[in-house]
Amino acid sequence: MGTSLQFLGAARTVTGSKHVLSHRGKVVMMDCGMFQGLKQWRSLNWEPFPLVMGYVDTIVLSHAHIDHSGYLPRLFRYGYDGPVFATPSTYDLCQIMLPDSAHIHEEDARYANKQGYSKHSPALPLYTQEDAAGSLELFQTVPYGRSHEINRNIQFEFQDAGHILGSALTRFTLTREDDSRISLVYSGDIGRYSEHILRDPQAMDEADFLILETTYGDRLHNSGDTESLLADVINETAARGGVVLIPSFAVGRTQEVLYHIRELQEMQRIPPIPVYMDSPLAIKATRIFCDHLENYPARVYDPQEGDGCPVLCYNLHIASQVSESKAINTITDPAIIISASGMCEAGRVLHHLKLRLPDPNNSVVFVGYQAEGTRGRRILEGEKQIKIHGDYYPVGARVEYIDTFSAHGDYEEIFRWLGHFRRPPRMTFLVHGEEASMQAMADKISQRLQWPVHMPSYLEKIDLEQYLPSLQ
Numbered sequence: 291m292g293t294s295l296q297f298l299g300a301a302r303t304v305t306g307s308k309h310v311l312s313h314r315g316k317v318v319m320m321d322c323g324m325f326q327g328l329k330q331w332r333s334l335n336w337e338p339f340p341l342v343m344g345y346v347d348t349i350v351l352s353h354a355h356i357d358h359s360g361y362l363p364r365l366f367r368y369g370y371d372g373p374v375f376a377t378p379s380t381y382d383l384c385q386i387m388l389p390d391s392a393h394i395h396e397e398d399a400r401y402a403n404k405q406g407y408s409k410h411s412p413a414l415p416l417y418t419q420e421d422a423a424g425s426l427e428l429f430q431t432v433p434y435g436r437s438h439e440i441n442r443n444i445q446f447e448f449q450d451a452g453h454i455l456g457s458a459l460t461r462f463t464l465t466r467e468d469d470s471r472i473s474l475v476y477s478g479d480i481g482r483y484s485e486h487i488l489r490d491p492q493a494m495d496e497a498d499f500l501i502l503e504t505t506y507g508d509r510l511h512n513s514g515d516t517e518s519l520l521a522d523v524i525n526e527t528a529a530r531g532g533v534v535l536i537p538s539f540a541v542g543r544t545q546e547v548l549y550h551i552r553e554l555q556e557m558q559r560i561p562p563i564p565v566y567m568d569s570p571l572a573i574k575a576t577r578i579f580c581d582h583l584e585n586y587p588a589r590v591y592d593p594q595e596g597d598g599c600p601v602l603c604y605n606l607h608i609a610s611q612v613s614e615s616k617a618i619n620t621i622t623d624p625a626i627i628i629s630a631s632g633m634c635e636a637g638r639v640l641h642h643l644k645l646r647l648p649d650p651n652n653s654v655v656f657v658g659y660q661a662e663g664t665r666g667r668r669i670l671e672g673e674k675q676i677k678i679h680g681d682y683y684p685v686g687a688r689v690e691y692i693d694t695f696s697a698h699g700d701y702e703e704i705f706r707w708l709g710h711f712r713r714p715p716r717m718t719f720l721v722h723g724e725e726a727s728m729q730a731m732a733d734k735i736s737q738r739l740q741w742p743v744h745m746p747s748y749l750e751k752i753d754l755e756q757y758l759p760s761l762q
């Protein structure tokens with residue numbers, strides 16, 4: 291009946307975040323993420339949930355990214371019916387992201403059945419739209435800074451993690467049998483300092499136990515001037531009479547890009563050309579960003595001034611309907627088109643690439659990491675022809691990569707956040723990093739702070755009592 295942790299994901303990898311806290315008989319899971327990326331990890335989504343169904347009775351979400359929330363509909367499908375606590379913005383984003391994820395799984399299953407390549411007949415989706423809708427009914431929102439009692443022995447509070455809209459650092463306060471209290475902080479994903487449309491990660495000053503992400507445990511970000519890079523490519527392309535095509539992740543990155551374009555427009559650093567947003571998910575996400583003006587940093591949105599949502603740039607055209615999306619194909623004057631998916635693997639961006647890629651007057655500007663094996667990576671690496679929907683298209687357009695965007699703090703930013711701790715945690719558990727990155731972070735924490743660290747492996751269970759004074 292003591293206190294323990296078990297790691298069911300993001301253990302020596304970056305996806306599938308699921309960390310189980312068991313305290314005096316109550317079992318709370320931090321995040322419910324889907325595994326993504328390599329097949330060896332993705333196949334875990336299909337395996338039976340490693341704990342007895344019904345064992346986990348509460349879920350607390352750090353943020354809406356699918357590698358932190360995307361397993362919820364699967365768990366719902368197999369009977370999870372406890373509460374899912376999240377910030378209001380995380381709930382709103384999950385309302386578009388979980389159905390979108392279900393749609394992708396349904397399409398994959400349909401495609402596998404059509405092609406007949408699945409080992410299973412018929413191939414089934416990981417989960418359906420109904421599962422996504424069902425899991426959304428379990429949500430209960432808790433705003434930043436408000437303490438919430440799960441039961442008499444477990445309370446938690448969210449603070450802004452500055453990673454995406456609604457992202458949270460979670461501090462749990464656990465009451466032990468002798469009425470003493472201990473704290474556990476789960477970092478979720480930690481954002482960056484001095485971001486434009488996000489606040490800085492909120493300082494935390496103590497924790498008995500810390501679960502810390504280590505995505506960039508071995509890297510420092512490029513500190514280039516994003517707006518100058520963006521202005522250069524937009525100005526040069528517009529001067530040639532071309533179109534700037536920006537493949538972008540629908541949630542978060544698209545809104546950052548829109549914000550920077552608005553800034554450039556305001557300072558008249560770019561010509562007043564039209565901007566087209568062509569991704570159904572990005573359009574819905576942008577509406578959510580505008581519904582949560584309370585989450586913007588004060589320097590970006592001042593409610594007294596009331597000058598509108600800071601991510602809505604000027605001359606913005608929103609292509610909600612397929613017909614509006616197709617109409618963008620007729621544009622021959624300079625314009626900016628932002629479309630998903632960010633790695634050019636699916637979505638409306640493929641249609642724009644087919645049309646815009648061959649013309650040397652155009653530019654394709656990547657604003658996010660392009661994973662190995664993706665079409666985006668092949669374009670970036672300079673392939674001369676790119677296959678889309680079965681046909682090859684020559685790459686004539688100028689290809690640019692603006693690598694200054696990132697939603698995760700680098701290791702110096704993580705150390706800046708750790709610098710607020712007034713005493714070392716009894717143990718720091720490293721999660722959400724590839725092995726090398728995590729090891730680099732472990733070494734740095736040991737050397738710089740002399741804190742004890744542990745890198746849990748998949749399914750490892752750790753009794754926290756061993757680090758605590760024994761009960762009277």
Ligand SMILES: [Zn+2]
Pocket residue numbers: 353355358453479
């Ligand atoms: Zn994330």
